[in-house]
Amino acid sequence: MKYAAPYNAAPYxxxxxxxxxxxxxxxxxxxxxxxIISEIQITAQTAAPPTANQYDxxxxxxxxxxxxxxxxxxxxTITGGTQNNQxxxxxxxxxxxxxxxxxxxxxxxxxx
Amino acid sequence: MGQIILPNxxxxxxxxxxxxxxxxxTDGLMYSKDGAGVESQMSVSSAAxxxxxxxxxxxxTGNGIKIGATPAYGWADMLGNVLAKTTGATAxxxxxxxxxxxxxxxxxxxxxxxxxxxxxxxxALGTDIFWHPHxxxxxxxxxxxxxxxxxxxxxxxxxxxxxxxxxxxxxxLTYATxxxxxxxxxxxxxxxxxxxxxxxxxxxxxxxxxxPDGIITLAANFSTIPTITGSTPASSVYVLTCDIxxxxxxxxxxxxxxxxxx
Numbered sequence: 239m240k241y242a243a244p245y246n247a248a249p250y251x252x253x254x255x256x257x258x259x260x261x262x263x264x265x266x267x268x269x270x271x272x273x274i275i276s277e278i279q280i281t282a283q284t285a286a287p288p289t290a291n292q293y294d295x296x297x298x299x300x301x302x303x304x305x306x307x308x309x310x311x312x313x314x315t316i317t318g319g320t321q322n323n324q325x326x327x328x329x330x331x332x333x334x335x336x337x338x339x340x341x342x343x344x345x346x347x348x349x350x
Numbered sequence: 351m352g353q354i355i356l357p358n359x360x361x362x363x364x365x366x367x368x369x370x371x372x373x374x375x376t377d378g379l380m381y382s383k384d385g386a387g388v389e390s391q392m393s394v395s396s397a398a399x400x401x402x403x404x405x406x407x408x409x410x411t412g413n414g415i416k417i418g419a420t421p422a423y424g425w426a427d428m429l430g431n432v433l434a435k436t437t438g439a440t441a442x443x444x445x446x447x448x449x450x451x452x453x454x455x456x457x458x459x460x461x462x463x464x465x466x467x468x469x470x471x472x473x474a475l476g477t478d479i480f481w482h483p484h485x486x487x488x489x490x491x492x493x494x495x496x497x498x499x500x501x502x503x504x505x506x507x508x509x510x511x512x513x514x515x516x517x518x519x520x521x522x523l524t525y526a527t528x529x530x531x532x533x534x535x536x537x538x539x540x541x542x543x544x545x546x547x548x549x550x551x552x553x554x555x556x557x558x559x560x561x562p563d564g565i566i567t568l569a570a571n572f573s574t575i576p577t578i579t580g581s582t583p584a585s586s587v588y589v590l591t592c593d594i595x596x597x598x599x600x601x602x603x604x605x606x607x608x609x610x611x612x
Contacts, residue, residue, distance in 0.1 A: 273505030273513035273565045277607065328466050328565050333606045338472075 239280065241293060244301035254280070256291040262314035270319070273328065280332075300341055306330070407601055411475050411611045414599025423474040423597035430465035430568070430592045440571075443583050448488055448536050456586035457572035467594055469564040471610070477597040478557050481523075482542030483570070484590040490580030492533050496587060497574035498523040502545065504555055507563035507608055515567070521545070521553035527576040535581075542595060562603055562610050566594070 242250040260276045262268040281295040282288035288295075308330070316323050342350065356374040365371045367385035372392070375381055380392040394402075407413055417424045432455050435441040440462040442455040455463065483498065499522050505515040525541045527533040546555040555566075570592060575585050603610035 269514055271505075271515045272508055273515065273563075274508040275513075275563060275607070328567065329468055331468060336602050338601055 239307075240305045241297060242303050243297070243299060244303070250305070251293070251297075254291055254293060256280070257311070268314070277333070304332070409604035409611055414472075414474060414601050423477065423599055425595050426470075426472070426598040428467045428470065428479075428566075428594040428596055430467055430594065432589055432591065433464040433466075434462070442589075443586065445583060447486075447588050449582075454588040454590060456583050456588050457575070458583070458586045459573065459575045461572050463570045463572075463589055463592065465566075465568045465570070465592055467566040467568070469560055469562055469566070470596075470598075471562040471602040472598045472600060473560065473562060474597040474599045475561065476548065476557055478544055478548070479546045479555075479560065480542040480595040481545040481568070481592065482540050482595065483523075483592045484538055484540055485587050486535070486537050486539050486590075487533070487576075487578050487587045488535050488581050489530075489578035490535070491530050492527045492535075492576050492578045493529060494527060494576040495574055496525045496527060496572070496576050499571040499573045500568060501571070502555075502566060502568040504559065504564060504566050506559065506561060507565075513564075516555070516559075519553050519555060533576075538590065545594065563607070568592075 239254045239256075240250040240252075242248060256278065258276060258278045260268075260274075268274060279292065281293040281298070283295050313323050313325070316325070358374050358376045358378065360376055362371050362373050362383055364383060364387040365385055370382050370384045372380065372382050379395065381389055382392055383389045414423055416422055434444075434455055440460060442457045442461040442463065444453055444455055446452065447454040457463065481500070481502075485496075499520065501518045501520050503515040503518045505513045507513050521543065523541065523543050533539065544554060546557040546560060548557050550556045570589075572587065572589075575587060578585055578587075605611070
């Protein structure tokens with residue numbers, strides 16, 4: 239994952255690399271044909287502080303950009319389906335906290 | 351002139367129990383003082399009003415910002431970008447829409463487009479949703495019906511009820527084009543139909559199962575294309591996006607994951 243602040247303020251960061259491991263113990267934990275959501279924290283407050291695999295939350299601002307690449311390195315054992323040992327991906331989103339207010343301006347400066 | 355002129359004062363005495371004084375102070379703002387001696391500011395300056403921030407509302411369901419003479423939650427869109435196969439009988443063409451550099455998917459009869467919608471955290475629980483294509487054509491004449499066969503399934507987020515997808519519902523959207531005057535070329539045509547209801551038909555979702563982080567997967571089969579002459583490509587309609595109108599509370603959930611509201 240890489241992040242860049244908007245308007246040429248800074249180049250893309252070096253890549254952060256992390257692994258998300260999702261236990262799929264059995265069909266009760268990971269039922270078929272469902273909307274399974276597994277979350278990982280990718281930023282943390284300066285005071286926390288962030289780990290080497292997390293961004294500092296203070297980096298982010300409006301119109302910043304993330305590039306994300308993910309590679310499936312290990313699959314659970316899946317049997318009895320039409321696509322054995324494969325899984326489907328519907329989307330990959332970022333949960334954010336919102337001010338619920340748009341910015342005054344569409345481009346920087348956003349607030350005045 | 352209808353006005354009340356109050357002299358500005360520094361302070362007032364506490365009124366007797368069971369009554370309240372209203373007065374203006376030397377800062378030019380309005381105040382009240384109750385029988386217990388508690389003073390409350392009743393007005394703010396224009397500058398202070400502009401600087402108001404940090405509005406704090408209840409996180410419970412049923413709260414939000416409403417609009418209009420009959421207050422109701424405002425409408426917003428869950429956007430649905432077009433996904434399509436690139437080969438095979440159901441794959442649409444991807445060509446210039448109007449001879450320029452802007453390409454769009456063109457569906458002929460039997461072509462299928464695919465969509466995934468993420469129910470946002472500001473979705474007003476229990477409200478109805480409406481699916482709608484943004485589409486058009488580039489012909490010189492048009493008549494007959496556009497018929498879109500929908501297959502759609504919904505799943506709650508996995509943290510609630512393990513999020514198993516429902517069986518597919520299969521509504522049909524039929525739009526009568528009539529003629530080139532009612533369905534003009536190179537425009538942004540929108541026809542919406544109700545995809546959920548509190549008392550759903552057999553081809554609708556129950557609105558009460560929808561919640562934040564839910565997912566709707568949808569396939570749209572353009573089964574019948576109206577008669578179009580002079581279009582390129584022939585007998586095809588273009589599809590720009592297919593979105594879902596929903597009512598927004600304009601506030602989000604207090605929790606990131608289920609349970610969202612407490």
